[in-house]
Amino acid sequence: MSKPILEGRGLSKDYWMGPSRLRVLHGVSLSVAQGEFLCVLGPSGSGKSTLLHLLGLLDRPTEGGVVFEGEDAFAKPKRWRDRMRNEAIGFVFQFYYLMPDLSVLENTLLPAMICTPALAWPVARRRHRRRALQVLGDLGLAERVHHLPQELSGGERQRAALARALVHKPRLLFADEPTGNLDTATGAEIMRVLARLNKRDGLTVVMVTHDERVAEQADRLLRLRDGRLLHGA
Amino acid sequence: MPNEWLAWPWLIPAIAAGGLAALALLAAVLRTPIYKHIICLKYLFCGWKAVVPMVTALPAAIGVFLLILVFAIMNGFAYDTREMTRGTLADIIVDAHMEGLPYYDEFARRIENVEGVQAATPIIQTYAVIRVKPRYTGIRPIVRPCVVLGIRPAEKAKMGRFQEYLGRERLVKRIQDQTDAVLEALRASPGPASTREVQTYLILDILEDIDKAREAGLCSFEECAPAVQPAVKCLELLRKGASPPGDAIREAARGLHSLRDSLKQRRVAPEEVLTVQAGRRGDRRQGAKEPSGCIGGIGVIGTPMPHAVSEIVQAGAGWRVLLTFVAALALVVFLFVWQAGRRHRGRRLWRLATWAWAGAVLALALEATFIPVVPSRTERQEVIDFPLVDYGGDLVVSTIPVRASGALDVEAGGIPKVSSRVLTLVDTFKSGYWEADSTNVYVDFATAQQMAGMDAQPSSDGRAAAPARASQIQVKVKDPARAAETVRGIExxxxTFVRERPEVGPLHLTVNTWETQQRMILTVVEVEKYITALMLGAMFVGFGVLIGLISYVMAYIKSRDVGILKALGAHDAGVGSLFLGYGFIIGAIGTALGLSSALLMLHYLDAIELWVNSTLHINVFPREMYYFDHIPQHLSAEWCVVVALGVLALSTLASMAGGLLAALKQPVEALRYE
Structure with missing residues (x-):
């Protein structure tokens, strides 16, 4: 097995509901190898999304830590984690999370816009635009680049979200129920794209889902129930 | 006014510092990620929801507009009042009150040796009652209180703008301005009908003023009318739409120049302004004591009467301003139409609507730019002080002399002895400063001294001889900005003077700058100015709350966007500053709209006022009430900068409500918004 790109070590997460504490993750540890397609399967409310948010450096664990590419992510400053999310990590969410005021192309360019100063944008824009159009073309959205998200179908929106996650060539892709809001055929199409990216481009994918059929596409399957992994990482 | 700014010693360093600060700010902004600018602009101008920030910018625009406009006008009142007051008085006034200052000439020479002093002149000031017998039959004589000021005209002329405020001087200047206008009209080719009408009236105005000049003894009608005749012929041709031949124009110009030269030669020298001209009414009073000359304030020798005043207005200016406003509003609406059209780019109707609106905006802008602003003549009623006495007319001025001891001269029975003089009106005085114009009567120094009882008194009946006295010494300084230092020098x-001349005795002398002496009126205007500014400024508190609320609601509504941006690696501060930029741009739009409209309004203020007056018949600025012949305005660049920076800072600070909400929001929490 190749060396792990991501490790979760004893991850616990508490939420406070007024005075009472709710622990949604109980010391979850797992490791994701480079080029692996890992799926975390669990029913609704089992803590899958929370786990994904912790691994994706979007949230801070109550206990435990995340090692990303050999670095203890939560020992590093927040700016480092922001930079990693911008440069090395891509996210695909169940509800697409495209910005409604931006066109498909502008949504795809967002990661590049976030890391490029305004002064450098006139020069960098052409390069980033070319790359975004290429990714959108690969995902079959060449004709929809100037449309607003609300003018697209569910499948198209998810592909646009996928294009945004891929445009900056991430080393790790997190997918949170990517087919959860799509019909079967469209969901299968998205899964085919993810599988292709993993097999052809060697992209590491961490996906969480409650759908057994979707999970079948993954190299490795972990089951999560009540905030605990049923099988070891 | 621009010259004042140009003369400011810190102008270049201030511009350099401002420029550097602006460059540093621009560089700092350009170093930040581009997403903030793009998304901020999308929030501002994308779709119909952009109406919200635009509507929010309106209170800022109205606030800036009112604050600049009102402050400029109030500042104009204060500035013009100061200028007129200062022009009437002098830089420094050494006041000995009713007691009078002996050896005043000697002390005046000593004052002239104080560092910073340019000239000094003694003045007599006493209170009197004036009796005016109107030149019109059927009107009873008018009796009014007044202040008699004894001056040495040549010295007084050096103190302020005394000479400029004299009726003859004003008349000569007006005729000179009118001849300039006629010469300009002759050089121009025939214009539209309204222009030709104005050109026709120009000559009528000159003829009317020549008649007044004749009454004032500046020229005879027979002398002046031939000089104007060629110009009348030329203007007549212009009125008919024809161009006058070159020879005729040259002849008209020669005539007008000779008129100007003739008037210039007839101008009365400062030292002679109080001299009664020989022959005038002298024959009527043969054998009588020759009366002295006097200059009466226009409010003393006149009475308020309604009068039709003709004004040359810039016709079209009001429409131009109105259309510019409409074009600006249409442009804002166009941005919405354009943005909304983007979502329906396939629909022909939207495309047509967008183009139609763009065309409308362009047409309005062009109309506003090219609408002809031509001089036009209009008449309006105003109340002016109409002189009741002709030049050369008699005024009877009565005073009660007060001796050096403070005692009044009394007649048998202990009744105060009244000293009455018959004075001949030789000129009128109008400074625009009502206090002076309605009370002051200027007479020769020696005459006033006698009237006030301040002349030298020989010893008699056991009383010691008293030296002649003066009420004041007015001082002109070289640098008005350093007048306060000069006051200390004079004190x-x-x-020293009192030590060296003990015979002066104990005397309460006050030395003040004109500003200190007139502080009551100046302070009132200043206080009014700041209270108005404060009240209008309070409006901005409401604007600040509005901006804070809008940015907070915006950050709340856009929670998901905040989460998306943070998930994609945007920093907390960066996302927060997006909403600060949102508030800043709303403030900038408001400031730009308010500032430009206020400057435009101020530029055409008089024309707009006359337009409102003649079109809507609303007397916005009753001149008789304010005693200014135009709406005064004095725009301060510093004030514009303060207001603009204040609004920008306020809008940015207020939008911190939204900025903080966005910055502190956890991405996971924000993404759960769905």
């Missing part, structure tokens, strides 16, 4: 000179 020291006075102490």
């Amino acid at each position: 020291e000179a006075w102490q």
